Amino acid sequence: MAGIESPHLLAGTGAPRGVTVLGSTGSIGCSTVDLLERNRGAFRVEALTGNRNVELLAKQAIDLGAKLAVVADEGL
Secondary structure (H helix, E strand, O other), rough: OOOOOOOOOOOOOOOEEEEEOOOOHHHHHHHHHHHHHHHOOEEEEEEEEEEOHHHHHHHHHHHHHHOOEEEEOOOO
């Protein structure tokens, strides 16, 4: 019997799925970041975005190895 492939891995490659989290510093975004941290091998974080919480966004980006972090608030 063939094994069931993880739905988080790219079909046929076994490679982690690349993801971008919009609003990673909000409540739903923080829950998503928590899920990504608990499943590091299944996902590759391409980018994170946040509105104003620069310190949290920077911490998330470093912890997850994100290639890009974007702050939306132009006034910062």
